[in-house]
Amino acid sequence: MDVTAPAHDRSMRTPTDAASRTGPVYLDLDTVLLAIHQGRRGPEIGVQADLEEAIERISEVADHIVVLVDPPPAEIHHGLETERRLEALREGLGEQFDRLLIVRCPHGEERTCTCAKPDNGLIQVSVEEYSLPQRGGWYVGADAEGIISGRSAGLRTIRLGPAGDDHLSAVHRPDYEARDLLDAANHIMLEDLS
Numbered sequence: 001m002d003v004t005a006p007a008h009d010r011s012m013r014t015p016t017d018a019a020s021r022t023g024p025v026y027l028d029l030d031t032v033l034l035a036i037h038q039g040r041r042g043p044e045i046g047v048q049a050d051l052e053e054a055i056e057r058i059s060e061v062a063d064h065i066v067v068l069v070d071p072p073p074a075e076i077h078h079g080l081e082t083e084r085r086l087e088a089l090r091e092g093l094g095e096q097f098d099r100l101l102i103v104r105c106p107h108g109e110e111r112t113c114t115c116a117k118p119d120n121g122l123i124q125v126s127v128e129e130y131s132l133p134q135r136g137g138w139y140v141g142a143d144a145e146g147i148i149s150g151r152s153a154g155l156r157t158i159r160l161g162p163a164g165d166d167h168l169s170a171v172h173r174p175d176y177e178a179r180d181l182l183d184a185a186n187h188i189m190l191e192d193l194s
C-alpha cells in the first residue's frame with residue numbers, strides 16, 4: 001500500500017475537516033508583506049519583519065493564502081514595478097514564497113480595469129483563477145483603500161497598524177485592528193476555529 005501523500009497536496013499536512021479550516025486569506029502585498037522606504041535613489045524594497053511565523057500560522061488554518069499585487073503607479077520610473085516587488089518578496093520569504101498564491105492584474109498597462117484598490121477586481125481575478133470559495137474569507141491590509149476593497153468583495157477585514165490620520169467612516173473601519181500580521185493570524189484562528 002502506498003501511504004505517501006503526493007508532494008503537492010499541502011492539505012495532507014494538517015487536518016482537513018471543515019471546522020479546522022477557514023476561507024481564503026487575502027494579503028495586500030504592498031502594505032502587509034513589503035516594507036517600502038523612499039531612499040535617495042528611489043524606493044528601497046524589503047519584507048516586513050517577522051513574517052515567517054505569521055505565514056506559518058495562517059497556513060495552519062487556511063488552504064489558500066492569496067497575495068494581491070496591485071498594479072504599480074502609473075508614472076514612469078517609479079521603481080515599484082511588479083517584477084521588482086515580487087523579487088523582493090521571493091528573496092525575503094525563501095521557501096515560504098511557494099505557499100502563496102500570487103495574483104496580479106492580468107489586464108495590461110491600459111489601467112482601464114478595476115483591479116487596483118479601492119476597487120476589488122483583483123479579488124475577483126483570484127477567485128476565478130484559483131476557483132476559490134466565495135464565502136468565509138479574510139482580507140488583511142494596512143490602508144483604508146484596501147479595507148474598502150476587501151469589504152466590498154464580501155470578506156471580513158483586518159487592518160494592520162495604527163490608522164493614523166485616516167478619517168474613518170464606518171465603511172472604512174475594519175472588523176478587527178491588528179498590531180501586526182501575527183496578531184491578525186491569531187485573530188483568524190480565534191474567530192474561525194474556536
Ligand SMILES: [Zn+2]
Pocket residue numbers: 105106107108113114115116121
Ligand atoms: Zn486588471
